[in-house]
Amino acid sequence: MIFELTILGCSSAIPIHNRFMSSQVLNVHGRLFLIDCAEGTQIRLAEYKISKNKIENILISHLHGDHIFGLPGLIGSMSMLGRTKPLDVYGPEGIESFLNNAFEISESFIGFELNIHVVRHSKYTKIIENEKVIVYSFPLKHRIAAVGYKIVEKDRLRNINPEMIEKYNLSYNQIQAAKYGNDINLTGGEVLKNADLTFSPKRKRSFAYCSDTIYDESIVPVVKKVDLLYHEATYMEHLKDKAKERFHSTTVDAAKIAQQAEVGKLIIGHYSSRYKDLNALLQEAKGVFERTELAIDGKRFTVKIPDNE
Template sequence: MSFTVTILGSGAAVPTLKRGTTSQFVSCQQRSILIDCGEGTQIQMRKFKVKFQGIQIILISHLHGDHVFGLCGLISTMQLLGRKEAIIVVGPVGIKEFLMNQFKITGYYNGFPIDFRELEPETSGIVFEDKCVEIQTFPLSHRIQTQGYRINEKPGKRGLDKEAFDETGISTSYIQKLISGEDVVDNEGNIVKSADVTYSPKPTKSYAFCSDTAYHTPIIESIKNVDLLYHEATFTDHESERATETFHSTAKQAATIALKSNAKRLILGHFSARYKTLEIHKEEAQSIFERVFIPEDGELFYV
């Protein structure tokens, strides 16, 4: 099963003709996850052929408008199109009040259930888990409470070595236990070890999202060895003082976090609209960390 990230919006503060504000669609083990929902996110999803009615979980990093102003409209559209299934919305304290006040004032929402999971400041740990996926959160460093997220695949079942299994002569009724990693005892009292008749499952993958944040080394432990890292790079090094003042990061700082966390690949994003080209962002980041990507809106990344 594929694990992909579609960049719906990669700009900062305001939408432009080229870049929408922050939003990403993650597909992992048949789980559909939306991260942030800036203004115009549902237009971006239509443009890039993302089926938003299938979204099961929405992760909100913080309550600045360029990360949440599209949420009320998206949920309203889901309702208009007949959605009945519940949705999980995870975010900082205030996300429920923010959304429900809009619905109250407009007198509009009476649709499908919303399971709000509000995170207290400095929250770390698991915010969602099922048999296929685990989602962790960790605090970032910004002007208001901001959360990062890490999405981890869970290990799948082992693969059956049919030839080795046939040599045991035991019933096929034991297969499910064996590929689940359990040793079994047959009717004659013989022990058949799972490791002897199965293959290891494929390696699991992980994706981490870090936006918006100042350069913040405490996150390294939470994103260590991640396969794909998204880290904001609002500014180039020339604007490093501005980055510090506004609790944002430069491309070099994002690359340093990627290097120190032993990430496999790095996507930069949350670019200030003041930049007409992003070549300097890439050059500065690659001076520290080689595997750097500057995304276009709509670009698909395989984790």
């Protein structure tokens, strides 16, 4: 059961040094979430052999161009390629008029059901729940309304002890009932307690996305102990004043959030075009939080099913 993030772009503002701008895909059990959609996103999707058609939800953090200018183009391509299944797009206020104006002015016809959801940017909110995942949005502090997203696996079913299946010759229906936490009544009247039949499900895997934002400790409880945290790090610490002025974060800011939230791994990205070589950014972040990696176009981060703790 896959839980994997692929970076499609990691640059801020402009595409440079072989880096496209913000866009990522999270694959949860084969369901794809596209997070931000900068110009060039569909080029990267094709390059990394990720099917546009498998994208079910698009989560937009904010309406700056380096996060959304690829969106009308991607949706237009989906329609031209004959998509029939619905697509859900989430983003802060303005997302609706941005898309509707783009389609209207360019006389683009979208041949499938496009559902645009405006996300409240001031409150931690559950925005999606299906049988696999729950998705939350939460406020970020940026120059315009911006939200982060947290995607968490749903509770898995209990794992059944195979020896017990054999010992009691359990039927398919009994096994399913046990996986859902029920006790089993055997034909002779004996009751098998669920706790004797099954093990606890594995810990749920999670990913949080924070871009773009100034250093903001109110993010910490929201992203507490996620397996993967993506946090923007537009600048190094020598430009911390500029970061503050522009409502962005530094490498140290991102690492401090990761450290306080005790995340499994920090991924930094949204680099300023002034940094061609990213190694200094990585080292600076690692100085605060060792388990840091760089977002690089094409890089994949897989979260394995954890052992029980």
